[in-house]
Amino acid sequence: MSNQNEYSLADRHLVTAVLRGDHSAFGIIIKQTERLVAQMTFKMISSPGDRKDIAQDVYLKVFRNLPGFKFQSKLSTWIGQITYNTCLNYLRKKKLVLSDNLGKDGELPEDCTSEDAENGTEEILFGKELAGILNSEIEQLKPLYKMLVSLYHQEELSYAEIAEITSLPEGTVKSYIFRARRILKENILLKYKRNEL
Amino acid sequence: MITAHLTETEIQLYVAEPQAISRQLAAHVEGCALCRAKVDNYVSLFKQIQEAPKPTFDFDLKALVLEQLPAPKMAFPWAAILITALATALIAVSAVFFWSGIVVLIKEVSGVLLAVAATGAVVIVGFQVIELLKEHQKRMDTLLTQKTLQL
Numbered sequence: 488m489s490n491q492n493e494y495s496l497a498d499r500h501l502v503t504a505v506l507r508g509d510h511s512a513f514g515i516i517i518k519q520t521e522r523l524v525a526q527m528t529f530k531m532i533s534s535p536g537d538r539k540d541i542a543q544d545v546y547l548k549v550f551r552n553l554p555g556f557k558f559q560s561k562l563s564t565w566i567g568q569i570t571y572n573t574c575l576n577y578l579r580k581k582k583l584v585l586s587d588n589l590g591k592d593g594e595l596p597e598d599c600t601s602e603d604a605e606n607g608t609e610e611i612l613f614g615k616e617l618a619g620i621l622n623s624e625i626e627q628l629k630p631l632y633k634m635l636v637s638l639y640h641q642e643e644l645s646y647a648e649i650a651e652i653t654s655l656p657e658g659t660v661k662s663y664i665f666r667a668r669r670i671l672k673e674n675i676l677l678k679y680k681r682n683e684l
Numbered sequence: 685m686i687t688a689h690l691t692e693t694e695i696q697l698y699v700a701e702p703q704a705i706s707r708q709l710a711a712h713v714e715g716c717a718l719c720r721a722k723v724d725n726y727v728s729l730f731k732q733i734q735e736a737p738k739p740t741f742d743f744d745l746k747a748l749v750l751e752q753l754p755a756p757k758m759a760f761p762w763a764a765i766l767i768t769a770l771a772t773a774l775i776a777v778s779a780v781f782f783w784s785g786i787v788v789l790i791k792e793v794s795g796v797l798l799a800v801a802a803t804g805a806v807v808i809v810g811f812q813v814i815e816l817l818k819e820h821q822k823r824m825d826t827l828l829t830q831k832t833l834q835l
């Protein structure tokens with residue numbers, strides 16, 4: 488049996504149990520998807536108090552809408568979609584920026600010639616130092632970039648799965664992730680240089 | 685060999701999806717110190733992002749959510765009631781029709797035989813209950829241990 492069928496079967500077992508009134512089955516769903524929801528809310532929402540409200544809101548929406556879940560995607564992907572939309576609504580209400588000035592959609596980012604490339608040099612990023620500044624540099628990225636990079640590199644989702652969660656075209660997801668990583672690398676290199684001076 | 689350096693996008697592709705890079709570009713990276721350094725930086729960056737600590741909630745999300753869920757609505761057991769009513773009616777009708785025979789049977793059958801029959805019935809029901817519990821436990825264990833929704 489393929490992995491997809493196994494996922495689907497397990498999803499069906501859990502959803503059926505919840506719809507029959509088994510709350511412990513819903514507890515299993517929460518435990519199995521909590522990491523994804525945490526990853527997304529931490530990257531998109533800066534206030535810890537709001538994250539708590541949003542995470543609860545996500546699962547209450549999941550519970551309410553579960554009878555309408557059609558198994559056209561993995562349950563976790565569907566929960567990811569609900570999380571993304573809930574975070575998006577929160578950011579809109581708070582009039583916070585999510586995705587403006589992110590560049591052209593669907594195209595891989597244009598390459599600018601950096602000073603280093605013109606000089607024919609590139610600083611080398613060392614593991615320990617990089618680990619030290621990486622987190623703060625990731626935090627400087629726009630919420631959408633942060634989330635996309637985390638979903639791809641930490642949760643190891645495919646471009647297609649991320650596209651499904653965010654309802655963005657796959658090409659756009661790819662382009663944003665490339666751009667985010669380039670910004671991240673350039674910012675880290677800049678910090679290296681500043682530290683060296 | 686291509687002499688122009690790889691673009692940032694090509695460098696990222698070289699690291700993330702090497703199969704998407706042409707042989708000529710790959711050959712350039714092998715022989716170019718600048719592109720090699722850029723590749724090494726992205727390799728290092730990807731590794732560090734992957735190994736960065738993953739965020740976790742500092743509260744019990746499951747408990748918080750479960751306590752807010754509405755109590756499950758118990759469906760009225762129409763089927764069970766219907767079957768019970770039919771069975772009761774059948775037994776009552778049988779008792780009326782075969783009452784004289786039943787009285788004779790009870791009088792003739794010894795107390796020991798009745799006790800054996802009753803014990804047998806209790807044992808069978810007991811085994812069925814144990815089987816049901818085992819099956820339920822097995823299903824719950826399967827759901828708990830399967831990496832069903834992990835990504």
